[in-house]
Amino acid sequence: MEWGSAFITYESNPAPLWSNLLCVSVPLTVNFKVIGPDHPIMVSAGEDARLPCHLSPIMNAQEMEVRWHRSKFSEPVHLYQHGTDQAEQQIPNYQGRTELLKDGIVNGSVVLRIRNITPSDHGQFICFFKSSSFYAEATLELKAETYNSD
Template sequence: MKTIQLPSVTFKVIGPDHPITASVGEDALLPCHLSPSMSAQEMEVRWFRSKFSEPVHLYQNGKDQADQQIPDYQGRTELLKEGIVNGSVVLRIRNISPSDYGQFNCFFRSRNFYEDAVLELKVAEVKVTLDPETAHPRLKLSDDKTTVTWESKHQALPDNPERFDQVFCVLGSEGFSSGRIYWEVEGMGRIWAIGVARESVRRKGPISFTPEEGIWGIEQSRNCYSLLTTPECPLPMSESPVKVRIYVHYEKEEVAFFNPDNADRIATLTASFRGEKIFPFFWVCGSVGGRGGDNP
């Protein structure tokens, strides 16, 4: 009896040669295709991030396997199959959030061969500039108003109503009252607090960094991290992040903090914006003790 061995069909998976960029709240389209062109209808098509066993989307046995998806992507993905007979598919990810930033693997498997490609998704952020009219006199802003530094001496600045006069705080120049927005903060030093504040936050005298004052954020002091809640809630952090990504969903009144280097969620706070404008909030201190404010 003669055994007939079918030839193994090999292929490459081709993705875009540039990162794909999407804004928070929008949809992202991640395309990839087989080379040479061939049908992928009977193949497995798996999208995953860091772990193969945790699919973002899985097409197998001729249909989508929604029950196999990891929770973060359930109900958010769709595999567009118009070109699947030619080996071309597109993954649609709905309602992009900052945690979607990073790499996605597009994996094809036939009966006797498999291959994948890596795609990079970038989530567009807003550029935050600092409002010099709100900055405490010991805070020095860079010329482009994107960096703030604590100084030991007061600057001669007018005591306008918008300016913090006791706590070493500054707000972002642009406020917002709808939609989804995020920005990143880096180079924060040893003692800081970051988050958002309502427009009505008190500027004069000592204030508490709490939701009752209209502030939602996280802080670091002595390498210890805490949520700015009442009472403060310690945050378990294995290492100090180089950057922190702050994501706000105004309609949901939600403020979330991420480590953009590994997409880990640091914390999420439920806020009460009361229909007010929300501004990026920063507290910078050059010494340990109290809230880093001046005496009355």
């Protein structure tokens, strides 16, 4: 069997190679908003509170940081990072009292459950989401009600 060589010739100038490439522009940053309830969450002292928040548009938040905090960002009420809850970084007042309900996290929806609400829990909570390139937050109001038995 004899091997030969083949030559391709063009009758006219071929289009430059780069003209056949399709340029696709993909945004590097996906912006989102964090949305919480637009009304205070009312809970009686001693009960459990559920603080919901979600991303808009809907997106998977499993790989994002989800941080719940009060006035100081560096003092988390609850921290979810690298796919797990980071209990060791939680402020002492909330250790053992919180749980991040992640049933809807693939759709960007989470709920912070706080057990055994006390009057000191009354006030603002901030729900913060951070992706690799963007972050946003929403502020929620918790009203811890106490009842007098007269």
